[in-house]
Each structure stands twice: as C-alpha cells, then as structure tokens.
Amino acid sequence: MLNLNPQTLKKLRRFRDIKRGYYSFLTLLALLFVLMIAELWVNSRALVVSYEGDLYFPTYTAFHPGTDFGLSYAYETNYRELQEQWQAEGSDNWMVMPIVPYNPYENHSPSNIYKPEAPSLSQKHFLGTDTTSRDILARLTYGTRIALLFAIVYMVAVYLIGIAIGCAMGYFGGTFDLLFQRLIEIWSNIPFLYMVIIVFSVIPSTFSIPMRIAILLIVMVLFSWTGMTYYMRTETYKEKSRDYIAAAKIIGASNTRIVLKHILPNVLSTLVTFMPFTVVAAITSVTALDFLGFGLPVPTPSLGELLKQGTANLRTAEWIVMSAFTTLVVLLTLVTFIGEAVRESFDPKKFTVYK
C-alpha cells in the first residue's frame, strides 16, 4: 500500500476531485469515529466523578457499585440520580455526565409509564423514547455502530473469500474452475434468508450476545461470497492471457507472486467499485432481518428493531420511525455517494458521463 503505483495515485486524486463522494467519505469517517467513542457522549455512566477528593473515570472501567460513592446499594451506581442528589445537597462532590445521559438498555420514563414519549430537551431525550421508554438516540447510536461494524467486517470477509476463490478459479482454470463453478451454482441457489433464519433459530441462547452476532455474521458471509467470485474469475481470466503474465511466467515467477503482484493490482479497480455497495447490502439485510425479528438478539439496539417499533406506532409515535428512517437514509446515501465516486474515479475512460 505504501508504494502505490502512479495509476492508483491518479485514481485517488480523481476521487478527491469528485467532491460529493469525497466529502461523503470524510463525513462517514467522522461518523465512524464519533460512533466508536459513543461511550463518551451517550452513556448512563459519568465521564468524571469527583468523590471525596478522588477522581473516578467510570466510562471504560468495571462497574462501580453504589457503595463506592456512599450509597446503600450494591448494584451499578445511578449517576443521574446521584448528581441530582449532590446538587440538591450542595455537596463538594461533582461529576460530568455525557451529553446523552442514558444507555441504550435502561427504561427511563419521565411520566412513570412505559410508553413512547416525544423528544424533550429538558429530559435530555433528544429524539424521544421508544415503546419501553428507552432513549432513542442512545439506541440509534449503538445500533448504527453495530450495523456499520457488522457491514465492514462482512465486506472484508466476503471479499477475502470471494477474491481467493475467484482468483484461483480464473487463474488455474480447467477442472478446478469447472468444479467450483458448479459448486457455486448449487450453493448460491440455497435461499439465503431462509438459511439465516433457520440457522439463527437453532443457536443456543447460552452464547453471549457478541458471539451470537458473530455467528449471524458468519452465516451471512457464507451465503454471500459467491457473487464476488464471478467478477474475479472473469477478470483474472482476462489478465492471465495478457503478455505481461506470460513474461512473468517465463522469468520463473511463482503462481503466488503472479497472482498477488501482477493480477490482483490490475483487477483491483473492479473490486473497489463494488465495495461500498456491499456495505449497503449488508446494512440493508441486517436491518431487514432485525425488522423481521430474526436478526440481532434482543435487547441489542438495532435500526431494524427501531423501524419495526416505528411502523407499529406510526399513528402515535412518529418520532421513532422518523429517526430510524432518517439515519438509514443518511447512512445509505453517504455510502452510495462514495460508491459512485469510487466507480467514477476508477473508470479508465475519464470523460464518460453518466446518463
């Protein structure tokens, strides 16, 4: 990656020149960064607590039972209440709470009834609450983070498998190619959604939630890598018959070297243009699965679950569907813009215009 060839550098420069895509890319990066540090701004734990002269930073540490701060209970400190208590007492102890002082799991209802409540600045429920009075912004933030990370890991995994098998098929050809083509045809005819639903329904719930998400990911990858192999295979076939490959062979380069050093960089442009769309597909399908109730395990925050709640409460709590929908649209638009820009900048015909 360090020694990019001039061709690639040119493409990257062109990408920078396509403003819409470039700024979308920067926005997405910023968004990703903000989401990665979500614990610092959307959290029920305080950022800093000063208690009897000692400073505590509970965000990323083990939980602090109430007894740590002079409370009577042994469960996790309720920092919001504690802060109010200290302020009311005029105590010397103080703390700084994140902007959104809620975690995505807790039920916090200003009206004492668990129902969707409209956005409220004073309660710091900036996007309102969902059907069981959980903060929507908190669920949205963590839900989006999971979806994005999920999509990125999904993309990398799908590409690794797709490229490896596709390249091998194109490069070795012959029986190997024939065999794998048939295998892929059979494999890709297994209904993907059904399989995900079936497999996910038999995963024992004794597994931890990250484990179950990982399994969902693996299942989705297993049924999605096939599409990539077709492109890789044809591209490799094409490159393989070029003179420079023949030359490399005569010099005595090994297969690995030829594939990695010569073929891969030349087919990269095809690959790169697909990437953003794979991300889009991953986000959509994990959201769709959640919407259907077969995705991430309850009570993991997710866009699909919010959408589902939203559509079920369209008449009475339109803020739920609005925030989930807007997030999804923004996210998918950003990624699509990036995708278009990448495709354009990697297009060898510079002056083609999209019609």
Added chain:
Amino acid sequence: MKTIYRNMTGLMAALLLAGCGGETEVVELEIIDNTEEVLAYYAAKPEFFVFKTLADIPTDLSWEDGSDLPEIGSDEAVKGGTLYNTIQDFPRTLRRLGPDSNGSFRPYLLDYTTLSIAHRHPNEFDFYPGLATSWAVDKENKTVYVKLNPAATWSDGEPVTTDDFMFMFFMNQSSYIVAPWYTNWYSTQYTNITKYDDHNFSITIPDAKPDMDSRVLQLGPSPQHFYKALGEDYVERYQWKFQPTTGPYVIEEEDIKKGVSIALTRQDGWWAKDNKFWRNRYNPDRIHISVIRDTTKVFEAFKRGDLDQFGLNLAEYWYDKLPNEDDDVQAGYIHKSVFYNQIPRPTYGLWMNSHKHLLDNLDIRTGIQHATNWQLVIDKFFRGDYARLQSSSDGYGEFSHPTLKSRLYDIDKAQDFFAKAGFVNRGPDGILVNDNGERLSFTLSTGYESLKDVLTIMKEEASKTGLEFRIEVLDGTAGWKKVQEKKHDISFSALSVSLEMYPRFWETYHSANAYNNAFLEDGSINPERTVKTQTNNMEMIALLDMDRMIDTYRASDDKEQMIELAHKMTQLHHDNASFSPGFYQPFYRVGHWRWIRYPDGFNLKYSRSAGEYYVQWIDTKLREETLAARKNGETFDPEINVFDQYK
C-alpha cells in the same frame, strides 16, 4: 450483494406462490369401510362397550335438565349480517384431532361453536342442556345417565345417536388420530359406555369426583357415518374435510381460500335454534375470517371498518392507539367496552426448570423470585390495569389459597438468597459470580413476541440484584416446543385454563410428568431417572409429598378434603419457589363498531372473550346508517362503557 437481492426476490416470489397456491393433487384414496372393525373393537372390549335395554336404567335416578337456569342470549338480538374477523395464521387443517389441530382456529371449529351433552352456564356455573334433554348422576356407581334430544341432528341431516358417542370412544382411543393425549385421556378417564337405545346411554368414570358430571357432560360425539373411512391415513384423508357439526355454523368448501380467508355460514334450519339456551345466540349469517399476520395491520383494517371488532387488552391500544379522544370514538362510530369477568386465570409467570444446574438450588430460585419485578411491569408497562397473580391456581373460588401472597421484588432479600447459594461477589459487569467462576446468568425464553418488552424490563431490574437474564424470543410454536422438551432454563409462558370447579395439579406438579420412574420404591430419588418430555410439568417438580397429595386429591370425592389439599399443595408449590407468579388481566376490553350490538350487561360472568358465547348481533341498518353518517360527517354520542357488575 447481487445474490442477496436475488435471493430476496426469490423469497418474495416463494411467499407469493405460497399465498396463491394451495391446489393439491387429487389422489385416489383407497376406499375404507370400518364398520366391521368398529364392531369388532366393541366386541373385544366387552367391559367398556356394553349393550343393554331401556329397562336396565335404574328408576330411582334424579334427573336434571337445567330448566331453572336463565336464558343466555338477549331477546333483542336479530339474525343476519356478516361478522368480519381476522386470524393470524391460516388454519393448517380442518381436522378436530391430530397434528396441527390445536391452533388458533380451533374455537371457530370446535370450542365455541359445537354442542356437548350439556354446558356450564356462563353466569350460573350449573349445566344447561346441549345435545341432551336431561341427565342423571349416580355417584355411587360413578355413572352419568344421558337422554339425548331426539331432535338433535348433524349438519348433514343425520340424527345424533348413542352410536356416535360409542364411536367417539373408538375414535379417540385409536392410534389413527395421532393424538396421544386424547388417546390416553379417553382410555384412562372413562371405564364404560352403555347403550340402552338410540337416545339413552350412560358413561362411567374410574373415580367419583365432586364435579364428575362435568367430565361426562362436556363430551361431544363423533359422527360415525362421516368417519367410515377412518384408518391409518386419517391425518391426510381428513385434512381439509369439514366434519358435520351439531352446532349452527358450517364451512362450505368454496369458502376455504387457503392462506387468504375462510368463512362460517349459519345453517337456517339448525335443530337447536329455538331451544331456550341456544336461541338469540349465533346471530350473524356469516363469519368471515381473513388472514392478517400483523397486529398493526389488523388495527388499521379495523379503523377502516373492514373488521367489526378489535381486542384492546393491551394498554398501548386502549390508551394510545384508540384513546377515548379518538375521532371515531368521539363521533360514536366505534364503541369501547371493558368487561370484568371471573374465570380461572391463565398462569402468566416464570417457569423455572428445576432440573437445570443452579436452578436446582432452592435459594437461587427464591432469590430469582425476589429479583423479578412484576409490580413494576404491572404499574408501568400495563399502566396498573393488570393485577399480580398470587399463585398458580388463582380464580377457583374456595379452592384457591385464601392468604398466600407471591414474593415481592426486593433487592436485599434477593442478594441474601443468592449469597446463601454462594453468589457473593459481583463481576466487572455487576453480575454475581460464585467461587467456581460461574456467573448467575440464565436464559429467559418466551414464545410471546408481543410481550418481549416485559422481559427486557425485568432483565434491567434483575441486573440490579446481580442476576442476568439472557432473553430469547422465539416464535410461538418453537417457544412452546422448548418448554415441552424441558430444554428451557426459565420460561415466560402461561397455561390457559378452562372453566372448572377446581384446579388441576397432576399435569403440572406430579413427578410422573417430570421424570420416568422418579423415585425408587423406598421413596428415595432414583439415580437413573430420565427426563420426561412433552408434559406440562415445566418446573420439573418431583416431590414425594406433592405426589401423595395429588394422588389423594385425584381420587377424592370429598369437596372439603379437596379444598384442604388444594391449599396445601398451593403452599408447597409456593415454598418450592419454582414458579414466579406474574400478572393476570381481570377484564377484557374491545373496541367495536356501532353496529355490533351486545346484550344489556354486555356479556357473561365466566366469558373469556367478547365473542365466546356468540351473544352479539349485527344491526345491518345501523351499519348503513353509521357508514353514511361517517361519510357526511354526522356524529353520535360516544360510548365508552365499563361493565363491572362481576368485578
């Protein structure tokens, strides 16, 4: 990426096809006539199937006919109109027995629309006649004598006779029907049927019970002429055949639109239409039931006027989605009604599998009881409308324990009990850990998708006590299967209970339903016992004391003794702490369009739902008036009624 889209379209296409399809190949079935086989079966069981003459009926019997009971229907009711209902899943079969027959369509096919020998009066509890004109109980000989109504006919015109009752035993005892519960019940809970003539017979049960009449009177016959071809292929052969009924509604073949809708049609010449207890009921000419899978869509269809009625039991519907201020309610087009009923309550709660590691510890189970915050769920999620269940046998009058109270949410007590079981320290996430490094964490599974919010609330509350619930939301069938296979840790579910005099204990608490050979002869635990699946002992209770009491209770015909035992068993069950009683709903609520009319007091004391006894009727004129008024913007007085006469 493309594959995903392609597969999604594939899935859509598959769903569409499944929706449109349903044409099955016509397979020539072997012609079966089982008349000989049935007779041979009767002959082979001469103790069970007995043939006598009218002269053999004892003369000193006291015959009852329920004639002093009040009528059920309202004389204001008029016949006519179509009632539009909905169902979530298309029925998987029209059979009344065997695989898939116990689905949500069953009430339309069987429970609410057919006649038994006699029925419990929904206001008075005593029996009123169905197929019989009178009956007599001979306690000493554990026998109930029945005189059938000679007018009673099947919907295909054939008369209902004693033979249909004898055949009922043949059918339910046979293995053809693939329904082991029924086979077992009809083989063990009855010992004899005696035919005196075509309309007189008696049935004997093994143990005299205070309510032994109900065990016989609630039987419904099977039409022998229709089941001539009953044989090994019963399940396929009768899959989509509508059995002639003794009730008012039939299903015509052209009304079965698989996957889309199904309709019941009222027979004009129904034999019981003028009988005292059956007139003015079953008023709509047609009941059209369409399949709508999504509750939200059902509600929208109701608001459009496509459906006549919508259940508003959930607080979010009663208060938020169809509030009293709603335009259609304020304009009087839609009426809202709350009816307080009195029925044995379904046992919503946490069923803990005490066979599982850690859950076999009484302290942990008691701790879990104190760690489940039902009151919060009731107050905040159900908005105080529901009430806390106190035991698993509430709502049985004097048979329910008078003073027992379920344990309250109490963080300190929960922690004390967990500490007794060795869970003292909390891990970095606040969940208790014992010295072996085990976390205090259990899977909490449920098949109630609509109540999953209850579980997420309880998870948050339980984590304060250091207990973790891993929530697993399954679809209804899978959730039920999991508990039936005893694979659950803790299950949030409920057993629905029918209107009975006293609670049953054997099904849920007897060791015979927990393990095969639970105890050795000396009363000690059999080390080689194996888990028994497919039973309702979902807590895996195996207590010798309980077994003994249940056995006495089952054999007893002394009401006082049974009450005492019921209280003792309820207490013992409470002490075992394997069931955390949840909530019950003391009423039902519905929203219905103005043209759906109910009797004055709305419904009957022991009704479970507004439609159970079919006392409502459709005023077709009001329907036109209301629809026209809605178009022109005319309004009526809003009607929001609370019927608390049975509260």
